[in-house]
Amino acid sequence: MNDKGKTTGGEMFSFRFVYIFSYNLFQFCGHTWILSNTIARFLTFGKDAIADTFHSVGFVMSLCQLLSILELFHIADGIEKARLLPRFIQVTEKNLLLILVIMLEEIQSEPVVCVQFLLWNILDLLRYPHELLRVMGTPSVTMLRTRYTLWIPLYVLSVATEGVTLYQALPLLEAAGPNSIPIHPPFILLFYLPVLVLGATVTVWQLLKERQRHLDKLNNKIKRR
Template identity: 70%
Template sequence: MSLCQLLSILELFHIADGIERARLFSRFFQVVEKNLLLITVIMLEEIQSKPVVCVQLFLWNIMDLLRYPHELLCLMEKPSITMLWTRYTLWIPVYILSAATEGVTIYQALPYVEPKVPESSSSNSTGSSQLHLSFALMFYLPVLALGETTKLVDRHAWVS
């Protein structure tokens, strides 16, 4: 799953080359968001076993299964109205659930990266990295909400 998600960076090149018709900014934000969440899950072994991570990966795959067949048919210049309807109708609840599980995943990761007071007064690199990761995750939650709003607006602009 990690390799597949990291390869999603190629989607940005497809948009830039004109192979795929999408907005670069919103797709860039989506790819970065998913990869950051995936890196967080990989770094924190305690989070990997949480059920919300399994649900998150499942929802990401469902969203891709809704998107890629439609895009492939459009590239082949054989768009299907049924596939278009299915993609955008099922996308709404899956997208909302995916956004919610991303927030829950980050929220559940916070206790595992809480900054710990070092026992010695000397600077500890582990404590410093935990402090930075904790702040990054807390900052990520409002950015997640902003990104989800951006993607919804972008999705509405392409459908209209």
């Protein structure tokens, strides 16, 4: 990608371009399938589909979230232009919570897991289409505004849902016995929830700065045309 944000012919066939385009396309297709499957099952089976959300889409969700760790290397290597700290917080909190849900079969059927998956997928479907257009050198101001305008409040709601999920999981962890986890569950709540709130605060602050930076850059390009 050159300084003007347009993809040249040589870059179009470079390994980096093919790789990052394929990655974003895979994530977009994966999250589209998860969201479509979840909505279709709810429309077909009603409330009964909520309890089966994890079993129907859990594998694809786990794969998408596991691969999202690669985004930290994308940013560090300069393939993707974004702030590392907020992405690290987002990737870490999602994967840690997903591991917790995978460990506890009892919580997989709870409605909060379905809500959590819906929020995660909506957030990612606001991001990956924009990333695809940006990789191709055709970023959209409208999509950028939509992404950050909706993304930030939805992210805050997602973090609140993560806290609820953890709170509901604590009795299950305690009932599982001391052999399953070396730390007493209430201490996990006292430690993790403040960290989650602090991480979300830092992430929102960084995303607001990133939103302004991207908008200023695109507006300047439009003025120069």
